Amino acid sequence: MKKAASSRSPSQLEPVKREMVQAMRGTPLFRSLSDEDWRTVEQYLHAHIYPADTYLFFQGDPPEALYIIGSGRIKLVRHTNQGRDVVVTVLGPGQLIGEMAIFDGRPYSMSAITLEESGVVTIARHDLMNLIHRYPLLSLEVILELNRRLRLCTELVRSLAVDRVEQRIARALLRLKDLGGVPGPEGRGVMIDIHLTRQDIAEMTGTTVETAIRVMSRFRKEGLIQNYKGRTILLDIKRLEALAGGR
Amino acid sequence: MKKAASSRSPSQLEPVKREMVQAMRGTPLFRSLSDEDWRTVEQYLHAHIYPADTYLFFQGDPPEALYIIGSGRIKLVRHTNQGRDVVVTVLGPGQLIGEMAIFDGRPYSMSAITLEESGVVTIARHDLMNLIHRYPLLSLEVILELNRRLRLCTELVRSLAVDRVEQRIARALLRLKDLGGVPGPEGRGVMIDIHLTRQDIAEMTGTTVETAIRVMSRFRKEGLIQNYKGRTILLDIKRLEALAGGR
DNA sequence: CGTTTGCTTGATACGTATCAAAGTTGGTGG
DNA sequence: CCACCAACTTTGATACGTATCAAGCAAACG
Numbered sequence: 001m002k003k004a005a006s007s008r009s010p011s012q013l014e015p016v017k018r019e020m021v022q023a024m025r026g027t028p029l030f031r032s033l034s035d036e037d038w039r040t041v042e043q044y045l046h047a048h049i050y051p052a053d054t055y056l057f058f059q060g061d062p063p064e065a066l067y068i069i070g071s072g073r074i075k076l077v078r079h080t081n082q083g084r085d086v087v088v089t090v091l092g093p094g095q096l097i098g099e100m101a102i103f104d105g106r107p108y109s110m111s112a113i114t115l116e117e118s119g120v121v122t123i124a125r126h127d128l129m130n131l132i133h134r135y136p137l138l139s140l141e142v143i144l145e146l147n148r149r150l151r152l153c154t155e156l157v158r159s160l161a162v163d164r165v166e167q168r169i170a171r172a173l174l175r176l177k178d179l180g181g182v183p184g185p186e187g188r189g190v191m192i193d194i195h196l197t198r199q200d201i202a203e204m205t206g207t208t209v210e211t212a213i214r215v216m217s218r219f220r221k222e223g224l225i226q227n228y229k230g231r232t233i234l235l236d237i238k239r240l241e242a243l244a245g246g247r
Numbered sequence: 248m249k250k251a252a253s254s255r256s257p258s259q260l261e262p263v264k265r266e267m268v269q270a271m272r273g274t275p276l277f278r279s280l281s282d283e284d285w286r287t288v289e290q291y292l293h294a295h296i297y298p299a300d301t302y303l304f305f306q307g308d309p310p311e312a313l314y315i316i317g318s319g320r321i322k323l324v325r326h327t328n329q330g331r332d333v334v335v336t337v338l339g340p341g342q343l344i345g346e347m348a349i350f351d352g353r354p355y356s357m358s359a360i361t362l363e364e365s366g367v368v369t370i371a372r373h374d375l376m377n378l379i380h381r382y383p384l385l386s387l388e389v390i391l392e393l394n395r396r397l398r399l400c401t402e403l404v405r406s407l408a409v410d411r412v413e414q415r416i417a418r419a420l421l422r423l424k425d426l427g428g429v430p431g432p433e434g435r436g437v438m439i440d441i442h443l444t445r446q447d448i449a450e451m452t453g454t455t456v457e458t459a460i461r462v463m464s465r466f467r468k469e470g471l472i473q474n475y476k477g478r479t480i481l482l483d484i485k486r487l488e489a490l491a492g493g494r
Numbered sequence: 495c496g497t498t499t500g501c502t503t504g505a506t507a508c509g510t511a512t513c514a515a516a517g518t519t520g521g522t523g524g
Numbered sequence: 525c526c527a528c529c530a531a532c533t534t535t536g537a538t539a540c541g542t543a544t545c546a547a548g549c550a551a552a553c554g
Contacts, residue, residue, distance in 0.1 A: 078405045081492065086408045088401055100394045103387075109398055136383030139390060140350075146393040147347045151356055153400040154335055158325045160407035161333045161453030164509070197532065206408030211510060213534060230519095245328065411541070444500065458542060460502060 017047035020070045020119050027068060027094045028145070032137045041135070044127040048120050052195075056097065056112035056120065063101035063108060065122040069093050072118025073180055073194050076110045077203070087203040089152060090115065090194075092179050096145050102128060103142075115194050160206050163245065168205040169215050170244040173225070177234055185228065189235040196232070264294035267317045267366050274315060274341045275392070279384045288382070291374040295367050299442075303344065303359035303367065310348035310355060312369040316340050319365025320427055320441050323357045324450070334450040336399060337362065337441075339426050343392050349375060350389075362441050407453050410492065415452040416462050417491040420472070424481055432475065436482040443479070 021042055024030055033041060047070070050056065056067055059079050071093055078086045088110060091097060101108045102125050123131070132138050152175075159168050176192045184191040202212035216232075219225045224240055226233040234240060268289055271277055280288060294317070297303065303314055306326050318340055325333045335357060338344060348355045349372050370378070379385050399422075406415050423439045431438040449459035463479075466472045471487055473480040481487060 078401060080405060080409050082409065084409045086405045088404055099390075100397055103390050104394050109401060132387070136386065139383065139386040140379070142390055143346075143350050143386060143393065146390065146397060147351050150347055150393060150397050150400060153397060153404060154325060154356060157335055157400060157403050157407060157453075158327060158333045160404060162327050162329065162331045198534095199532080206404075208511060209533085210512080210535090214510095217534075445502095446500080455543060456500090457502085457544080461542095464502075 016049070020047040020121055021045045023070055024068060024121050029068060029096065029138065029141045032141065033135060037135055041131055044123050044131065046122050046124075048122065050114045050118050050120060052114055052116045052118075054114045056114070057108050059109060059111045060107050063098060063105060063125055065124050066099060066102045066128050067097035067112065068121045068123075069095050069097065070119035070121055072120075073115045074118055074120075075113050075115055075200070077113055078110045085203050086206065087200060088156070089149065090176065090179060090204075096142070099142055099146065115196070115200075165205060165207045165211055166215050166218075167243060167245055168207070169201060169212065169219075170240045172201065172204045173232065173234060174237070174240055174244060177237070181234075184233040184235075189226070189233045190237065191228065191231050191233045193231060195230050263296070267294040267368055268292045270317055271315060271368050276315060276343065276385065276388045279388065280382060284382055288378055291370050291378065293369050293371075295369065297361045297365050297367060299361055299363045299365075301361045303361070304355050306356060306358045307354050310345060310352060310372055312371050313346060313349050313375050314344035314359065315368045315370075316342050316344065317366035317368055319367075320362045321365055321367075322360050322362055322447070324360055325357045332450050333453065334447060335403070336396065337423065337426060337451075343389070346389055346393065362443070362447075412452060412454045412458055413462050413465075414490060414492050415454070416448060416459065416466075417487045419448065419451045420479065420481060421484070421487055421491055423479075424484070428481075431473075431480040431482075436473070436480045437484065438475065438478050438480045440478060442477050 024042070024045060025038060030038060030041065050072075056074065057064075059077075069091060073090055073092050074097060075090045076088045076097070078088050080086065097112050097120075098108060100106075132142075159171055163171070173192070176194065176196070177190050180193050181190040182193045198209050198212045198216065201216065202209045205212065216225065219240075220227065224234070224236050224243075226235055271289070271292060272285060277285060277288065297319075303321065304311075306324075316338055320337055320339050321344060322337045323335045323344070325335050327333065344359050344367075345355060347353075379389075406418055410418070420439070423441065423443070424437050427440050428437040429440045445456050445459045445463065448463065449456045452459065463472065466487075467474065471481070471483050471490075473482055
């Protein structure tokens, strides 16, 4: 599951990072800033590149920075004392990580782990708090992002509470498609362009690997999905949506 | 389950309402305001009193106001297309309802239903947006409240994903104790001073009435809890916490 | 009072976890 | 290039937890 980490020399890396920071300009969090304010803000941003399967931080760590995803997908995982982990959400470019801990100062309630090589921009907690006070509009964007997350989380609660595994997995696949869907090879279906193990699927839907595998196999046999080099292609979205029980 | 609604005459009601608005001054949302700013803000507040089992709004309604609980407890319920409802959270005095819908303008994602007679203060959506722009500190408090909710929601997801019903119910009881716990009669244990049906418990924990009843009965037989006039008394919190699997 | 609403218990069926074992894949180093 | 190793996938047999269906009971209500 490991990917070849990009091996750029340090001299090549700097321009890449400067580019990453620049790209943040168009991100929801910063789009409301004037050009002048942006020039101030951007000085506090730091760019990082992480290989696949890397922890940005661990559940329980003290909050140090806000992360904004530039590229790649990152999962938020809640660990349990019994070793069974739960993937609460998968986030993509433009989304925030660690806002909760940053604002209330309590330890991170989950771990953040890259699913693929990812570019990330950070702001130190102290700097962010200063910026928020200077540019109150930033906090409105934070509120909107928290909103989005709370809505997703609520829907996940509902699904876990009343749906069975089959419906939960169908839902998860559709959600992943919305996050990182690209046209499949030869234009057939939509491919979820993230390398996910069955274990990941299981942790996203509150079930076990074996059950996740059985359901995915059934989906494959029924022509709903197809495997392709470790990715999943959704072949029949209509039927998946019907299975998920309406969206 | 219905409670006698307070039958105050209109002439008596006005002073009560004025008092409710005044009480908002000490609430997290407004505590950071200066006295001067508060005098401006309070003009936009409206007080209401709802009897038990009353809908503040329905899932799907367009967002019209932000609600701040003055007294009483209110549940947020997510309805499903199959008639099985899910109680996502129970809120008490000082907490906000409807922030999500207010800020992103999308319909309420859940219904809000009073569990007992409740006093509530509202701000019209339009007024709130104006106030937020004038007093940016308000938005920080909104962020903190959203944080709290997201942490709770995440924990609920984990619990639904990996715990069995027994643990989930133990957890739910402990959470309710934190929200509305009072010393039990004769000083024995801690009483959850809300009238909850077994159906409510089931909807909070993603199970059925029958199963909720069986688990609660077992708890009672084992001396963990006790019923008292439609309330639940927690007799052995240590053991409940152990059952819930650590907090 | 009868009626409704909530509580309780029992019998049975189904979905999913668990345990076990073998097959597959991709990467590594000889 | 092949052999090997580790990680991931797959399939089967079995056990357990919980939903479902059914029926009786108690308390509150009009």
